[in-house]
Amino acid sequence: MVWFTSITDILNQWAAIGVFSYVIPFLLIFAVVFAILQKSRVLGENKAVEAIIAIAVGLLSLQFDFVSTFFADIFPRFGVGLAVFLVLIIALGFFYSPDKTGSMVWIGYLVGIGVVIWAITSWNFWRDNFSIGWWLEEYFWPLIILAGIIVVIVVVAKSGNGGSGGDKPGK
Numbered sequence: 001m002v003w004f005t006s007i008t009d010i011l012n013q014w015a016a017i018g019v020f021s022y023v024i025p026f027l028l029i030f031a032v033v034f035a036i037l038q039k040s041r042v043l044g045e046n047k048a049v050e051a052i053i054a055i056a057v058g059l060l061s062l063q064f065d066f067v068s069t070f071f072a073d074i075f076p077r078f079g080v081g082l083a084v085f086l087v088l089i090i091a092l093g094f095f096y097s098p099d100k101t102g103s104m105v106w107i108g109y110l111v112g113i114g115v116v117i118w119a120i121t122s123w124n125f126w127r128d129n130f131s132i133g134w135w136l137e138e139y140f141w142p143l144i145i146l147a148g149i150i151v152v153i154v155v156v157a158k159s160g161n162g163g164s165g166g167d168k169p170g171k
Contacts, residue, residue: 020072021065021068022062022068024071025061025062025067025071026058026062028071029057029061029067030054030058031054033053033058034050034051037053038050081116084115084118085111085112085115117140117143
């Protein structure tokens with residue numbers, strides 16, 4: 001007898017047994033902690049101790065569902081942010097040729113900062129705990145104007161030739 005099931009059914013079963021809430025966050029935290037311990041060699045060359053510490057940190061981080069809730073909030077928004085970024089890069093590809101890569105760097109920074117601001121202001125998780133979302137929502141336009149002024153100052157300061165008329169300091 002052949003069982004026909006869809007990917008949706010499989011993913012719903014995985015969600016019901018906690019794969020997305022516990023297994024994947026544990027694996028991610030374990031891998032990151034283990035890699036940091038291996039790379040930094042704080043504990044020497046003993047992989048068993050590094051693995052035990054990474055397992056302990058991974059399991060302790062799942063103790064109160066804070067990490068599961070955080071991951072459930074951040075990664076879908078991260079996916080949406082990546083999709084928006086990808087669409088903007090594709091749209092910008094229509095206007096810039098590949099030999100002008102230097103001119104697209106500032107656009108990438110601008111889009112990246114915009115995606116981060118959008119994600120933080122629309123993220124209800126921060127509103128519940130730290131009120132950062134409310135603060136950014138309240139002061140969004142003043143912050144954008146301040147950032148614009150800072151960008152203009154930096155661009156003007158970097159584009160100047162250091163002054164043309166006076167004595168140089170130290171001479």
